[in-house]
Amino acid sequence: MRRFSSLIGVLAILLLTASVAAAQSTSATITGRVVDKDGLSIPGVTITVDGPALQGSLNVVSSANGDYIVPLLPPGAYQVRFELSGFEQQVRSVSVAPTQTLPLNITLGVAGLTEVVEVRAATAEVLTQTAQVATNFKQDFIATLPTNRDINAVVLRAPGVHPSGPSGAYSIAGAASFESLFMVNGVSVNENLRGQALNNYIEDAVQETTVATDGVSAEFGRFSGGVVNVVTKSGANLFSGSFRDSLYNDNWRSLVTGNGNFAPIAAGQTRAACQSVTGIGGTQIPDPHCFSSDSKVNKTVPQYEYVFGGPVLKDHLWFFTAGRVIKQEFARNTVAPLNIPYTATNDRKRFEVKLTGAVNSNHRFEGAYNKESLTQINDTFNTSTSMDLASLYTRQTPADLFTVNYSGVLSSRLFVEARYSRRTFQFINAGSAYTDPIQGTLLLDGARGNLRYNSPTFCGVCGPEDRNNDDVFAKGTWFRPTQNYGSHSLVVGYDRFNDIRQANNHQSGSDYRIFGTTHRPGYRHLSAVPDRNVDAAAIQSDFLQQPRHQVRHSFSVRQRQLAIEHASHVQPRSAVGQEPRRGQRRSAGRERQRLQPPTRLDLGSKGRRQMVGERELRPVHRGALEQHRRLLVRGRQPGNVSVGVSGPADQSGPHCRDAHDCG
DSSP states (O other), rough: OOHHHHHHHHHHHHHHHTTTTOOOOOOEEEEEEETTTEEEEEEETTEEEEEETTSSSSSEETTTTTTTEEEEEEEEEEEEEEOOOOOEEEEEEEEEEETTEEEEEEEEEEESSSSSEEEEEOSBBBOOOSSEEEEEEEEHHHHHHOOOOOHHHHHHTSSTTESSSSGGOOOEOOOTTTSSSEEEEEEOOOTTOOOOBOOSGGGGGGGEEEEEEOOOOOOOOOOOSOOOEEOOOOSSSOOOEEEEEEEEEESOOOOOTTTBBBBOOOOTTTSOOOEEEEEEGOOOOOHHHHHHSSOOOOOOOEEEEEEEEEHHHEETEEEEEEEEEEEEEEEEEEOOOTTTTTEEEEEEEEEEEEEEEEEETEEEEEEEEEEEEEEEEOOSOEEEEEEEHHHOOEEEEOEEEEEEEEEOOOSSSSEEEEEEEEEEEBBOOOOBBOOOOTTOOEEEEEEGEEEEEEOSSSSSSOOEEEEEEEEEEEEEEEEESSSSSOOOEEEEEEEEEEEEEOOOSSSSSSSSSEEEEEEEETOOOOOOOOOOOOOOEEEEEESSSSSSEEEEEEEEEEEEEEEEEEEEEEGGGGGGGOOOOOOOOOOOTTTGGGOOOOOOOOOSTTSSSETTEEEEEEEHHHHHHHHHHHEEEOOSSSOOOOOOOOOOSSSSSOSSSSSSTTT
């Protein structure tokens, strides 16, 4: 009894250890039992597994109670032979998907005449005879459908998947859109902020994709929804490849009409105008999300895609490579009231290299590297909120994946697997190229739903943003058949996953924003957008003491000039908290105001503080500027404009890099 209790305690510890494993495996397993026609176990049956994805053959022998297991199989099609002297030989053709455990039970009859029984069956998309609820999609099948052949086309075909998250993000099995796991060759490609999949693969290089929505093994961690596992092709003992040329033309699409909120065409009109909507303060303005002047680029753009692989040394070393190159142009317009046409360009290059090696059939190594280089010319934070060409920029978003994997059969009962992976993703130059208060300050039109102009959102020269991860895992499987208690597989693993997001959160190049709208009583946000009846406006801040730094900014909105005179108060460090000297200008209540601790403001280039003469200048705290700002309005016709500075921008919010990031 004491011995039995000790055994139970040891097993409990091992099972607890196994339950915390989170190994991100892409291999499959075939397991089952061999019996005769009377249902009695047949020990000593040789099971041989052959397939184009294997370098050599795998051989196992059934245990005393007829059980067997063939682990660590790459996804693909296989022939499984069952042989024992005195019994008929049977051959089964099967196909296994990533992470699938396929049960394959066999009944052998006594050998009479020389006979081989071969059973062939078509592979079903839905994985059956397993506790895991999953659907497997071969890329050859996806390529025959009228889709773009990427992961989106696959995921939407699986049951239990809905694009109901922010910006159409996928919710799997009812979970939140950021609670699913997406992998390519065992590497997590979840975007760090929203949790959706990055397209770090080449469509023709994909072999198959499995979407698991329920009953997923405890080996997979960091999710509560589903697991999407993409496996790319490998080399083989035969050379093979393909080349694809896809043609795109912006002129082949329909014109974009936004929400289609057009007014009926009046007599004498040739183009429908956008309906008016209610803006701030109850005024009627043209719907900013209704595009009445969409244009297209009539240019045919080729996309070249290739895959090629084969042997370096048959049954020992294979190679596989793939690539995709496209430079696509799109016609776009800024939003009303300017509606300026421009051309955006995406220059995208992807490459992949994979090596597969084997010392023998029991020890397999694999390494894969995938790199994407994307340059986006005339990109913007959000095409539906950018009002002028100054909101555009050219950014780069390089990304790469690296993984190396080992799988080994150490004995007929012990199997191990280990993997190291790394994924990097960057935003470079995603924002304003200027950090000065003139060209680096973002302006927002509150009367038109905070449409943006004058400078791009974020700072593009303040350093790149990194969204990376790396993972190390090891997994061991112990297969233990017993005569009286059946056969058991115990899996123990270790996983160390590190998700890294590093960014300098600058919401504009100058770290300031100006909110603008036609001034109305009770509307507290300040403005930098003129009313139609106003030709010019100016802002000027009072100062507690000299010296001060002044800048002047002029720009055009519909041929009307708006001048902003922004005087930022700065003062010597020794003067912080002191009262103004006699003769200096005071605002109402200035004597009663107590300055808050100053915050550092860089009015010059990034990385150094502004100096005047030999004195170091420091700005007054934002609160003091807001309290002591005096607004001056100039105009030739009736109407008024409120103009003001609202920054520094909030540094505490999520640092999204485009409209998709911000949901």
